[in-house]
Amino acid sequence: MTAIAPDPTGPGRSAAASGPGAAGAGPATTGSPGSRALGIAALAAVALATLYGLALSPADVEMGDLVRLMYVHVPSATACYLGCFITTAASGLWLWKRTPGWDVLAGAGAELGLLFVVITLVTGSLWGRPTWGTYWTWDARLTSTALLAVLLVGYLALRRLDLDPDARSARVPILGLLLMPNVFIVSRSVEWWRSLHQRATITTLHPQIEGDLMVALMTGFLAVTLVFAWLLLHRFRVGWLEYQAQRLDLDQALDARRSEAGAGASRPTGDEEVAK
Amino acid sequence: MTHVGYVAVTWGLSFVLIGGYALTLVARGRKLSRQVPPEARRWS
Numbered sequence: 001m002t003a004i005a006p007d008p009t010g011p012g013r014s015a016a017a018s019g020p021g022a023a024g025a026g027p028a029t030t031g032s033p034g035s036r037a038l039g040i041a042a043l044a045a046v047a048l049a050t051l052y053g054l055a056l057s058p059a060d061v062e063m064g065d066l067v068r069l070m071y072v073h074v075p076s077a078t079a080c081y082l083g084c085f086i087t088t089a090a091s092g093l094w095l096w097k098r099t100p101g102w103d104v105l106a107g108a109g110a111e112l113g114l115l116f117v118v119i120t121l122v123t124g125s126l127w128g129r130p131t132w133g134t135y136w137t138w139d140a141r142l143t144s145t146a147l148l149a150v151l152l153v154g155y156l157a158l159r160r161l162d163l164d165p166d167a168r169s170a171r172v173p174i175l176g177l178l179l180m181p182n183v184f185i186v187s188r189s190v191e192w193w194r195s196l197h198q199r200a201t202i203t204t205l206h207p208q209i210e211g212d213l214m215v216a217l218m219t220g221f222l223a224v225t226l227v228f229a230w231l232l233l234h235r236f237r238v239g240w241l242e243y244q245a246q247r248l249d250l251d252q253a254l255d256a257r258r259s260e261a262g263a264g265a266s267r268p269t270g271d272e273e274v275a276k
Numbered sequence: 277m278t279h280v281g282y283v284a285v286t287w288g289l290s291f292v293l294i295g296g297y298a299l300t301l302v303a304r305g306r307k308l309s310r311q312v313p314p315e316a317r318r319w320s
Binding site for chain 2: 028029030031032034035050053054059064065066068069072073076115118119122123126127129130227230231234235237238240241242244245248
């Protein structure tokens with residue numbers, strides 16, 4: 001995590017040396033050769049997943065072509081859990097290390113978690129209508145997933161509040177730490193309560209799908225994982241730039257106050273004017 | 277293929293949401309990159 005350590009020279013001094021937005025020393029984007037390679041791999045995986053999911057995968061014996069919804073729904077749910085895991089782990093590390101990169105990473109994980117939980121809920125509703133006869137029911141899995149979405153919205157809203165830095169650094173990571181326990185409840189909800197939702201399909205030693213259906217699901221996982229990694233990388237860099245821009249604004253405001261105070265101190269007082 | 281509408285909406289909506297978010301991220305990154313010195317962009 002060397003890339004996320006704060007700049008020891010300070011952004012204010014760097015800005016004075018080169019000026020904000022100076023061209024030439026680096027790309028004015030969040031892209032890099034590594035992120036471009038990751039993006040190309042993600043696009044290729046998405047193309048493969050689309051080919052398998054919509055064309056090569058056969059229809060399921062029971063669900064028919066609705067099985068094609070599973071190739072989006074299940075990997076999206078897993079990506080949501082991954083985002084929550086990243087937020088919880090980064091929140092813990094932020095509380096321990098207090099380096100700003102962990103805070104930025106926690107925010108990036110939560111934003112991606114929210115994106116994928118929304119996709120999970122929407123695709124799940126679309127799957128539920130022809131399967132269960134309703135878009136929504138207060139089932140344990142659905143309700144706990146909706147609560148996870150609310151928790152993510154609350155976490156992101158708390159991050160945006162203009163709080164005192166001490167209060168913010170105490171409250172935000174605590175809420176981040178609560179995400180993974182909630183994910184555990186979502187994951188176990190189909191075991192703990194009677195649920196319309198099916199139990200785990202592939203986490204057991206005897207998966208309930210096989211053949212081309214399994215290959216299509218695995219390509220879906222690959223595609224969503226690579227897309228998630230690309231989005232996380234860029235979201236982290238955006239968050240890092242936001243952090244640097246805030247520091248730069250603060251440094252410039254402090255410099256302006258110092259120069260005002262310096263000008264006031266060197267100005268002759270009223271008594272000195274009279275003496276002259 | 278059965279349930280074409282559900283399949284199309286599910287895949288289409290997922291593409292739109294993820295693609296839209298990706299484009300927004302790239303745009304935010306470009307805008308912010310112009311506001312900070314190049315030294316702050318460690319990935320260059």
